[in-house]
Amino acid sequence: MTTFRPRITDEQRRARLATAHLLAPAARATTxxxxADALxxxxxxxxxxxxxxxxxRMRDPAPARLERALYEDRSLVRMLCMRRTMFVVPRALAPVVDASTARAVAxxxxxxxxxVVxxxxxxxxxxxxxxxxxxxxxxxxxGEATAAALAGAVPALRTQITVSPGKPYAATPRITSRVLGVMAAQGRIRRGRPLGTWASSQFRWAPAEPHPDLPADDAxxxxxxxxxxxFGPATTEDVKWWTGWTLxxxxxxxxxxxxxxxDLSQGPGHALPDQLDLPSGTDPVAALLPSLDPTSMGWRHRDWYLDAGLVPELFDAFGNIGPTVWWDGRIVGGWAQRPDGEIVTELPTPxxxxxxxxxxIATEAARLATFLGDIRIRPSMRTPLExxxxxxS
Known part of the structure; x- marks a missing residue:
């Protein structure tokens, strides 16, 4: 007996992004x-x-509002979880993420x-x-301390290990960051406010409140x-890749x-029942999204929103996507910030x-430049176009 499967087109999936991922001006968030809840x-x-x-994705973005959520209200939690990647998740979802993925990673x-030791x-x-x-x-x-301060107080953290012995790029780092990273993945410590600006990667560390213990299957x-x-509809491969779980x-x-x-263009997929009645078209919207943005990295199969010809320019050698320009649910190019603060774009797609x-796109570039102000950013995963x-050049 053949089971009927509704068909969801690429156009319908792209139309859904505008509202589901808060890219349309009318759909933007206030907090x-x-x-984080939407993504x-x-x-x-x-x-x-x-x-x-x-x-x-915010109507009135301000760095101070996110800093307050991360470091004062702690309504958002930074975790090492899916695919051994660092994420920020809503506090209410943190125990679920911990039980479903972070525990195994830790x-x-x-x-x-x-x-190694x-x-x-x-x-x-x-x-x-x-x-x-x-x-x-x-x-x-x-109370809070940098990794360097903790290494000064805990001699074991100053233990050195050899990485890639015998290779031209061999190194002998301390185990400080690895120990602290493991403890953070276990939920025993957390990253506090960074040194310098909000774009800094030099975090202070602080004690963490333990997550409730949930059954892994339920989580x-x-x-x-x-x-x-x-992110639905999505294929089984999309889900497996995004979560890092076994098949x-x-x-x-x-x-x-x-x-x-x-049925999706990539083959059988999965959707929640209320996602079957998707729009066939919406007003096109523009977005400038950062490297490793959740929308850009939300699926394993990306051909419904990314032309294969753009991949060599927009991705690094390890599969990390750089800053992207979106129009009407598709990636149409990339962007970068120059040393003087100017936001520049390149749009290879007609x-x-x-x-x-x-x-x-020009409106979004101006909005981004205003948000950044005097801050200068450079992705750690750099791509040819960026x-x-x-x-x-």
């Missing part, structure tokens, strides 16, 4: 928390990405660290546990429901979400070079 998780590998992703990271120094579980306890004692005294189903609400865990979670199957698109534009 950073609303943006499930904000990429935070580059600290500036969080601010720029929020600014692109366990793998700690196991790998123990292997065991092979190179003969240290084992007892030694690492003592170092972790010492970090917590030091933070109780400091995976709940996280997937949030993902489909924001078995992905399929088990999908079965518990109430999602229905739908759709982005119409008069309507050009005016809308490098060329920022250098003025």
């Amino acid at each position: 950073p928390e609303e943006v 499930v998780a904000l990429h935070a590998t580059d600290p500036a990405t969080v601010y720029l992703a929020v600014a692109a 366990a793998r990271e700690r196991k790998n660290l123990l292997k 065991g092979e190179q120094h003969g240290h084992g579980e007892e030694w690492l546990a003592a170092a972790e306890r010492a970090v917590l004692v030091a933070l109780a005294d400091f 995976r189903a709940e996280l997937l429901a949030h993902y489909l609400r924001s 078995t865990d992905t399929r088990r979670a999908l079965a518990r979400t109430g999602a229905v199957e739908a 759709a982005g070079r119409t008069r309507e698109a050009g005016e809308a 490098r060329r534009l920022s250098n003025g």
Whole structure:
């Protein structure tokens, strides 16, 4: 017996982005928390990405409002979770993210660290546990502290390891950042306010409140429901890639979400029942999104919003996407900030070079420049187009 699957077109998926991802001016949020809720998780590998992703989707963006959410109200939580990547998630969702992904990431990271210090120094579980306890004692005294200050107070953090031995790029870093990263992934410590501006990556560390202990299967189903609400329809491969789960865990979670199957241009996909009646068209909108933006990195299969010819210019060698220009639900080019603060764009796709698109993109570039003000940013994952534009070539 053949089961009927509704068809959802690429055009319908692109139309949904304008409102679901708060890109249309009328859909923009009033608070950073609303943006995080709409996108499930904000990429935070580059600290500036969080601010720029929020600014692109707020009616009246201001860095101070996001700083307050992150460091005073703590309504947003920075976590190492999906795909061993740093994200900022809503506080209410943090226990779900912890149980569904972060715990497994933390366990793998700690196991790998123990292997290295065991092979190179003969240290084992007892030694690492003592170092972790010492970090917590030091933070109780400091309140907040930089990694350098903690290394000064905890001698074990100054232990050096050899990375890539025998290679031309071999290095002997301290284990400070790895220990603190593991403890953060476990939810025992958290990143506090950075040194310098909001674009700085030099964070202070502080004690963290533990997350409630949720069953992993329940948490995976709940996280997937949030993902489909924001990013559906999506394929099984999209879900597996975004979460970093095994195929078995992905399929088990999908079965518990109430999602229905739908035909996409990439093959069978999954959508929540109320996503089957998608719009066939909306007024086109422009957006300038930062490197690793949640919309740009929300799916494994991207051909419905990204032309393959743009990939070599917009991605680095490790699959990280740089700053992008969007028009009518598609990526049409990239942008960069020059040393004098000017926001410059390049639009290889003809759709982005119409008069309507050009005016809308220019408006968004001006809005972004106003938000940045005197701040200068440079993505840590640099792409060919971003490098060329920022250098003025």
